[in-house]
Amino acid sequence: MRLCIVFSLLFCLFWSPSSQGAEVMRSHFPVRTHFQQCHDLRGEFVSTIRFDELRDVAHAVIMNKVPYIVLNPTRLATLPPKLQAFFYEHECAHHLLGHNYNPTLSSEPEADCLAVKSGRDRGLFTRADVVAFRPWIVPLRGSMRGHLPGKKRFALLMQCFDDSETDKNLAERMQSALATTARLRRARSIVHRD
Numbered sequence: 001m002r003l004c005i006v007f008s009l010l011f012c013l014f015w016s017p018s019s020q021g022a023e024v025m026r027s028h029f030p031v032r033t034h035f036q037q038c039h040d041l042r043g044e045f046v047s048t049i050r051f052d053e054l055r056d057v058a059h060a061v062i063m064n065k066v067p068y069i070v071l072n073p074t075r076l077a078t079l080p081p082k083l084q085a086f087f088y089e090h091e092c093a094h095h096l097l098g099h100n101y102n103p104t105l106s107s108e109p110e111a112d113c114l115a116v117k118s119g120r121d122r123g124l125f126t127r128a129d130v131v132a133f134r135p136w137i138v139p140l141r142g143s144m145r146g147h148l149p150g151k152k153r154f155a156l157l158m159q160c161f162d163d164s165e166t167d168k169n170l171a172e173r174m175q176s177a178l179a180t181t182a183r184l185r186r187a188r189s190i191v192h193r194d
């Protein structure tokens, strides 16, 4: 709750409306032209905002039922463009799969898998692009919230890329599993940490 209040204040300070969320990033986000418009589980447009003080590269956030992707342009600028795009797709996948409403220990692997498949199916990621994520992904630690240790996380990314299931079918299958959650209706302000 305290975190939600903090985000409310931050949004008042830094958020400005935009019909094209990715445009907010401008020069800080070189691959923005490849983005699809992100929509959440309800079909709501997900705006993108920048916040340099975010203690991570990106977060998926819901404030007053409005979904946002918060990006840290300073941290993202240290990463290759395609990896920046992957983290954006990862946050979008959290919104598309309703993870803010119903987080589980499998949320992070699910978001990773959908992000890779979505980028693959839209021509954003080649297999070589995903292979090139290895030096950044493998050193990452796992987390109690469900992030896989880097080596396993990278292996999952490759497994998902090589899997023939489409991102659309994967998203539909995962969404159907979430459809019955009552939390979707009553949740208002939720922060999904990366």
Ligand SMILES: [Zn+2]
Binding pocket: 090, 094, 108, 111, 193, 194
């Ligand atoms: Zn995540």
